[in-house]
Amino acid sequence: MATFARHWRVPAPSLLVLAGIGVALIPGVPALHVPPQTIALVVLPPLLYASAEELSLRDLRVVWRPVTILAFGLVFASAAAVGFAAVALTGLPPAMAFVLGAILASTDPVAVTALGRRLALPGRVQVLVQAESLFNDATSLVLFKVAIGIAVATGAGASLPAAGAEFLILGGGGSVIGAGVAGLVWLIRRRTSEPVLETVIALVTPYAAYVVAESAHTSGVTAVVVAGVLLGRSSHRLTDAHIRLQLHAVYAVVVFLLESIVFSIVGLELPELVRNLSGGSGWWPLQALAVAVVLIAVRVICTLPLTRAVKPSKGGLSWRVAGVVTWAGTRGVMPLAAALSIPLVANNGTALAGRPLVLALTTAVIVFTLVVQGLTLSTVVNRSGLALEPEHTAREEADAQDALNQAALDHIEQLTGMEAVPETTIDRIRRALTARLDRSGDGPDITPVDLPYRQLRREVIAVQNTELHRLYDEHRISDTTRRRLQHDLDREEAALGGR
Template structure:
């Protein structure tokens, strides 16, 4: 308990320090470096203070994740998301590969009397699932407050979706190899074997059957529901932006031409009235036209580069601008 509390305090301290640094950072490369160094700093500081490094990393990540959108701009977020996707994939691949290679050796090194580890692992997985059901069940009352009843279906889906992964492995691997006296720590191989087997069991059993469980529960959202939710959220954002633009127009704080340009774009996005026989709206036609125009601009940009009329630096900058604009338009 003390180890977890100390790790939480250090994680919060690291998050606060990083928050102050990132508030003053505008360089995407430096921001990426800070983001990558943060978990290692939280882990090393916590381990140096003889507390839980894993807990420290989790607390720092949760705190920074809740406020990260206020610390960065669009360019930094685009780069961070791209870097995170690659780093997470590489780290998870390395961790599972190393553990998979070590697992046969760990099983062979298990001490006498631990031959029942498959049954122990299954029992632990069952206990974890039961505890998760009991923990999430009281929270399901908020899902449908009008009924005021506990929902076993919601608790079951949330529990079945809670597969174990890298975090339990990281916690198990953080157990020291030797005691303070220099002897090998007894029980560490068994802990690692049980952890790995639980991870594999949950990933295989729960992971491969999760879709069926969600479908049988009746809680799954149909694709049209998700699309409608996204469409409603986009409309809400556009209305908020349109209200802000109208307020600026009344104050005459912005040139009228700029206000009209933004207002027309927002109004077109909110207009769902089909303007063509095939049901195409003005916003659909606008986005399709913008995709075509960007394709023409891309062709001309590379032609300028091939004719040695622009430098490589100019090519990269303009290509990024076109890519960002096309990404903002969404799918054609």
Template sequence: MRAVGTVLLLVILATAVAAFARNRRIPAPSLLVLAGVAAAAIPGTPAIRIPPQTIALVVLPPLLYASAEELSPRDLRTVWRPVTVLALGLVLASAAAVGVLAAAVTPLSGAMAFVLGAVLASTDPVAVSALGRRLALPGRVQVLIQAESLFNDATSLVLFKVAIAAAVAGGTVGVGHAAGEFALLAGGGTALGAAVAGLVALIRRRTTDPVLETVIALVTPYAAYVLAESAHTSGVTAVVVAGVVLGTSGHRLTDARIRLQLSAVYAVVVFLLESVVFAIVGLELPTLVRDLPPGTGNWPLQALAVAAALIALRIAWMLPLSAAVRPAEGPASWRAAGVITWAGTRGVMPLAAALSIPLTTHGGTPLPGRELVLVLTTAVVVLTLVVQGLTLSPLVNRSGLALEPEHTAREESTARTALTRAALAHVDLLTTLETHPRPALDRLRHTLTARLDSTPDDPLTPTYRDLRREVIAIQTTELRRLYDTHAISDTTRRRLQHDLDREEAGLGDG
């Protein structure tokens, strides 16, 4: 019962803090971490120890899936080269740099220093998505930041496995074996994720029950993760691929009513899981510090040094790449590099990896340095979430990269006008063909014309309702055309599709 009560209190605390952060326009992850650290420092607060498999299996799949669904394949194709360079080159360079630094400034052995480097080498998709959700960044910059965090998992996992093998067994792993591990993790995870997405798409096309659709959508990320992990491939990669594929085709698999329900359910799930998991990060730091062995009292300075090294290396790596994603006639590339660098935070996934480090070596003796690796990992995660998280929005505003609200409103207004004109053209065609009663067509034409003038609609009749549904289908096709021809961004497409879904759902079943 005490565990249940602790979990309930954690949910209440995290929800209250996250709601406060939203009202004050403060990044929720940053405030949640600070609240967790403060709560853990209160005398009498129970120690929070979350098994790594709980975070990996229960928390990560739906959060990763939700982030992947937001990723536009069209925009991803424009940044795949820098994403590949970051997901491979920067991860390898970061692991090496942190490993060398940790071996020099901490009491960790060379093998455990490399374990720390592998754990902290990649940015975290959960943290990046949570922090970047409210930023008005240009499409290519936003996609680069999000795609990098989603696709660098396979590289960091291979490095982690190699480092753990060296630390636990005291041996080394060859380059050929590491390359094979990477192919298995990345390739196998991609194949299984695509297979799960294909199977789910077939099922969802034949399902019209909103409850079943919701269950299928909630089970999908867990199915992809468990199947991939059971096959010893990357569960994270499988979830990401499934999310990207299904996110692209989701509007064709279900109707408006079900899409609205799924959106609402996933919004609640993501809010609760993000709130709890970032609070856990803060709660665990004081507990881990108390378990440190003697002689490790300099861990705060060591964590600062590691975090600074990661940021400095990321800046150096980003400068030449940022020119590839800088908007036309936009700010200098160094500004884009600064924003992309500062958005690359560490988060839940490095913490889950660090917690999964074995307790003992193959000889049965305690693994030396494990406690310090856990503390340094958690401290770097807290530093990046708090420092970078609280200063990211001001940095974006000062960089000149942030899109003005007028820009987004103008694009959305132009797209709405295009959709209404497409609908009017279809009504004119129906009038010419005389396939529907003339009064209903005249009324629909009046409604659409009034919409251009922002005047309200009239009450609905059955014939008029059917015509409205037909017109919404035409508008949906026009919206897809605008997106495919790069006339609008993915954000605008999703917002307008949501509005069309609401309008269609509001017609009822009559």
């Protein structure tokens, strides 16, 4: 499916969902039953951690106000709107209707990151969508627990102070634990230089943050996100080029496998959930479509006033930005895991009315957002005029590369005349950097026996790394350009050999 997705230039998650549905409809294929705790514990932590590490903390500081509004206000508005719509359209009991609203209220970070990875959105818009999906978990989780408590208690009321206290415990406690795990891992990684150990630590970190937070009855998702954001910001200071390249390769494989599994599960689950519906639930496709439309409408209305904070240019409200942010806000595996965790019976021992329909509607809405929004998201972005042109990205990268080479050349000129470095070595690197600035080549090849050259080249790469992060901190390059050039510098340093 990934090969076909690249060939057809469509998002792999959308194709995987459709493939999962197709496989599940084949006669004789056994029904898939995945425990929600398996998804939550095995699949989510590394995917959330990888998404959080990709988040630009610099751009997050700029859009933290709209992110906060969306993570709280939009979740409440979406849950209420879906709840009222479900009562009117599906015949669900009010308590179960608001369970459905709480499940679908928040966007899914795994799906948002997987779909957004292909787009060339401006940094602020990309961070707004991604950060909202990462930080709205605590809000939706509190709403879900309150709604489930009402549903299984057969209509008992909920205490607003108790719900607020639970939110502080879930979100605040998860944040504290995530920061604590990040600090401990930072101390350990500062004293570790073995690539294998570094890789193991990086893979264990999200699971450790999740398990510790859940054991303390706080939000494991929030803990993983906070740990990922903090460690991602300081990763270039904790590791060298060899370790960064190895971590990048390992995490690329892990994320690819887990995303493939998780989006396939969404498709494989839907046919079986539909089969479990009662005979009078034949209108579920139209009901799911109506719920999806309600979510989109509420999202547009709530997002539009916030567009001034993320628009590339000053001015009034932007329907284009609101449209892109709305269409990029997909649902995914986290709502599915929440829906599967709904209890089978109420506190009085009777079957929980409406549970099969809630599961089917949840999965159908997830499929709609992943397939319809996922397949058309690129078109929406391109027609909005917000997408960064390839020429713009290439020009920014070339200008940044010139700045790095010029900083390195300036450093070389300062070394001229010093007896500590042979003149032949200085001249060799000077010619290589000058050739790069003239776009006439990459300079002479590196020979493994030339120790003075390797030592001076590492020193030059360190100067270029410093210049790269200065350009980023001064908002002269995007986070995407910074990551790409950092990867290039790491490859150059690794090619020098040795440690």
